[in-house]
Amino acid sequence: LASENERIYIAVDAMGGDFAPHEIVKGAIQGARKYNVGLDLVGHPDKIRVELEKHANQGIEIRITEALDEVDMGESPVVALRRKKNASIAVAARQVKQGKAHAMVAAGSTGAAMAAALLNIGRIKGIERPAIGVALPTLRGLPTLMIDGGANMDSEPHLMVQFAALGHAYMQGMHGLPRPKVGLLNVGSEKGKGNTFCKEAFELLEANSAFYFAGNAEGRDFFIGDFDVIVCDGFAGNIALKSAEGMATMFGKLLKSHLMKNGWTKLVGLLAKPMLDKVKHHLDHEYVGGALLLGIDGICVIAHGGSSALAIENAMRVAISGVKGNVLGKMQVVTQESLNASTHVVASGQEAVLTGE
Amino acid sequence: LASENERIYIAVDAMGGDFAPHEIVKGAIQGARKYNVGLDLVGHPDKIRVELEKHANQGIEIRITEALDEVDMGESPVVALRRKKNASIAVAARQVKQGKAHAMVAAGSTGAAMAAALLNIGRIKGIERPAIGVALPTLRGLPTLMIDGGANMDSEPHLMVQFAALGHAYMQGMHGLPRPKVGLLNVGSEKGKGNTFCKEAFELLEANSAFYFAGNAEGRDFFIGDFDVIVCDGFAGNIALKSAEGMATMFGKLLKSHLMKNGWTKLVGLLAKPMLDKVKHHLDHEYVGGALLLGIDGICVIAHGGSSALAIENAMRVAISGVKGNVLGKMQVVTQESLNASTHVVASGQEAVLTGE
Numbered sequence: 268l269a270s271e272n273e274r275i276y277i278a279v280d281a282m283g284g285d286f287a288p289h290e291i292v293k294g295a296i297q298g299a300r301k302y303n304v305g306l307d308l309v310g311h312p313d314k315i316r317v318e319l320e321k322h323a324n325q326g327i328e329i330r331i332t333e334a335l336d337e338v339d340m341g342e343s344p345v346v347a348l349r350r351k352k353n354a355s356i357a358v359a360a361r362q363v364k365q366g367k368a369h370a371m372v373a374a375g376s377t378g379a380a381m382a383a384a385l386l387n388i389g390r391i392k393g394i395e396r397p398a399i400g401v402a403l404p405t406l407r408g409l410p411t412l413m414i415d416g417g418a419n420m421d422s423e424p425h426l427m428v429q430f431a432a433l434g435h436a437y438m439q440g441m442h443g444l445p446r447p448k449v450g451l452l453n454v455g456s457e458k459g460k461g462n463t464f465c466k467e468a469f470e471l472l473e474a475n476s477a478f479y480f481a482g483n484a485e486g487r488d489f490f491i492g493d494f495d496v497i498v499c500d501g502f503a504g505n506i507a508l509k510s511a512e513g514m515a516t517m518f519g520k521l522l523k524s525h526l527m528k529n530g531w532t533k534l535v536g537l538l539a540k541p542m543l544d545k546v547k548h549h550l551d552h553e554y555v556g557g558a559l560l561l562g563i564d565g566i567c568v569i570a571h572g573g574s575s576a577l578a579i580e581n582a583m584r585v586a587i588s589g590v591k592g593n594v595l596g597k598m599q600v601v602t603q604e605s606l607n608a609s610t611h612v613v614a615s616g617q618e619a620v621l622t623g624e
Numbered sequence: 625l626a627s628e629n630e631r632i633y634i635a636v637d638a639m640g641g642d643f644a645p646h647e648i649v650k651g652a653i654q655g656a657r658k659y660n661v662g663l664d665l666v667g668h669p670d671k672i673r674v675e676l677e678k679h680a681n682q683g684i685e686i687r688i689t690e691a692l693d694e695v696d697m698g699e700s701p702v703v704a705l706r707r708k709k710n711a712s713i714a715v716a717a718r719q720v721k722q723g724k725a726h727a728m729v730a731a732g733s734t735g736a737a738m739a740a741a742l743l744n745i746g747r748i749k750g751i752e753r754p755a756i757g758v759a760l761p762t763l764r765g766l767p768t769l770m771i772d773g774g775a776n777m778d779s780e781p782h783l784m785v786q787f788a789a790l791g792h793a794y795m796q797g798m799h800g801l802p803r804p805k806v807g808l809l810n811v812g813s814e815k816g817k818g819n820t821f822c823k824e825a826f827e828l829l830e831a832n833s834a835f836y837f838a839g840n841a842e843g844r845d846f847f848i849g850d851f852d853v854i855v856c857d858g859f860a861g862n863i864a865l866k867s868a869e870g871m872a873t874m875f876g877k878l879l880k881s882h883l884m885k886n887g888w889t890k891l892v893g894l895l896a897k898p899m900l901d902k903v904k905h906h907l908d909h910e911y912v913g914g915a916l917l918l919g920i921d922g923i924c925v926i927a928h929g930g931s932s933a934l935a936i937e938n939a940m941r942v943a944i945s946g947v948k949g950n951v952l953g954k955m956q957v958v959t960q961e962s963l964n965a966s967t968h969v970v971a972s973g974q975e976a977v978l979t980g981e
Binding site (some may be wrong): 454 | 637692739750761762763774777778809811818819822842843844845846847848849855857858859860862863864865866867869870871872873874875876877878879882885889892893895896899900902906907
């Protein structure tokens with residue numbers, strides 16, 4: 268943890284993402300200047316230095332940490348990372364593990380980032396499966412956190428309790444909410460709705476007092492509801508994210524095609540462009556920043572593979588908020604509280620059985 | 625089936641939906657006039673007659689079929705429909721079963737419509753679980769059919785094969801596609817992606833020659849892909865639909881709020897309104913019409929509970945297309961072909977074992 272006066276260092280995987288190292292180094296410098304933090308650029312030193320020379324970086328504390336292994340496209344990230352100990356994403360994770368950086372930022376595949384974080388940092392005690400926390404833009408201003416955004420397929424119901432605890436800590440730490448409202452993704456709001464998975468998860472969430480479980484949420488609540496956290500299986504999370512993305516793309520393209528019809532509509536489109544840009548900005552992943560790998564015993568932010576410098580700058584903002592809001596410490600605490608709350612339920616169950624004898 | 629010169633009759637549940645009987649009867653008359661079909665209005669005769677008197681209906685063949693039982697709000701539809709044999713939705717379904725109407729249209733809960741259809745019409749031979757087919761608006765013009773839109777929770781993988789056959793028949797019958805492209809909803813396009821359910825369903829779909837299985841689809845493909853049919857579990861379908869709906873609502877409201885900021889933006893908004901209305905029209909459920917209950921041994925269209933007269937008119941269009949496109953006959957045929965195709969695979973497997981001995 269960063270003490271009051273200690274400079275925050277962010278380890279940035281300079282080699283990951285479609286536009287690495289150029290956009291990554293550029294965005295990292297922008298973010299370091301904007302948020303007044305130190306940089307730990309991880310990757311091929313010569314390539315990083317070439318990029319650094321392109322940008323004014325006086326006044327920014329920059330370290331370069333060598334990492335020469337490269338993970339090829341098409342390699343399974345988990346297999347590759349077991350073999351290539353010095354891949355930049357693995358080295359960035361170890362900088363966090365060893366306390367040399369307060370958080371890491373990497374662009375690219377979430378699978379690779381999760382594998383690197385698991386192998387080199389490990390899980391928070393009491394968390395079986397770390398998950399991807401995606402902060403979604405909403406109408407109410409404050410984002411709604413989706414957890415799991417796609418790390419775990421075939422989740423078991425009891426993992427929803429762990430995700431609820433992690434999401435609770437995220438919204439407390441990042442947004443200062445005293446008592447985040449946690450929902451379970453389901454097909455209807457009433458208790459008893461949904462599939463077997465949801466029914467079991469509902470019971471477990473309802474029985475746990477470590478966080479505020481407010482009941483079932485629906486797909487639309489990711490964007491227009493008043494839940495702070497919505498927990499779901501990674502499969503369902505991925506479907507929800509990509510369906511919404513498809514709808515937004517279609518909406519935008521339809522509007523554009525109607526505005527491009529003739530001279531008059533083109534003029535209207537030109538006049539409406541600033542307003543449309545504001546909507547786009549609100550929805551855009553560049554603005555939203557990166558997703559946190561929740562349940563990992565360190566602050567790890569994963570940005571889109573196609574990240575521009577601006578996206579990296581925003582991912583740094585997310586990482587720095589995570590550090591300053593002590594999201595890690597909060598996750599550790601609430602996970603233990605949640606385990607104790609569960610144990611309590613199990614214990615009373617056992618007691619009842621003993622009394623029954 | 626409607627022979628060449630026989631008049632098509634549509635049984636309309638006049639009592640179902642939030643704005644029944646007023647909007648329903650109004651929309652039914654509009655639809656009957658527009659598409660030149662006969663009406664079989666099912667419900668309370670006096671209430672229907674009151675509505676009929678409000679609208680010019682000369683030249684339209686109208687029958688009134690009495691149905692006096694009412695299903696109360698909050699009653700479980702399945703339980704209520706077992707008891708109340710003369711609920712309007714049940715009587716409408718029996719009109720189809722008895723050949724007195726070629727299709728039925730009902731507004732309200734899909735659960736009630738599915739229960740009424742199952743109890744009074746039954747399933748197509750070879751179909752274990754009928755499903756909801758939702759035709760989604762896309763960028764390519766032609767809709768993409770989602771099946772299952774939410775009828776079945778906890779579907780087993782082999783049901784995806786039945787849904788694929790039903791979806792194939794729908795797109796052939798409704799849109800004249802010779803070889804509809806069927807996808808499986810998953811988290812990525814490559815084979816081997818996803819949860820256990822998807823992996824098993826993929827193998828079964830790939831092994832069946834009764835339809836063209838084109839591989840995995842993703843959430844965004846509902847709106848911007850080039851699949852004709854996407855099969856999924858009802859839970860995942862519901863999540864995808866409602867997430868996309870939430871995104872569309874947010875997009876529209878954000879745009880509106882930016883356009884309402886000041887006098888200038890309001891003027892731009894006024895100028896842009898016709899284009900925005902066209903996008904809304906494209907996405908709106910009033911335009912899209914109703915969902916077909918696929919796998920039921922009759923053409924049943926369920927419209928939104930909040931259906932206006934226009935929504936009912938569009939649901940009638942869907943029902944009439946279903947009748948004229950012989951979707952029912954096509955579903956019966958491809959379901960048998962699909963069963964035979966599966967048997968074929970099992971048979972060669974057994975043969976191999978016998979040869980091996």
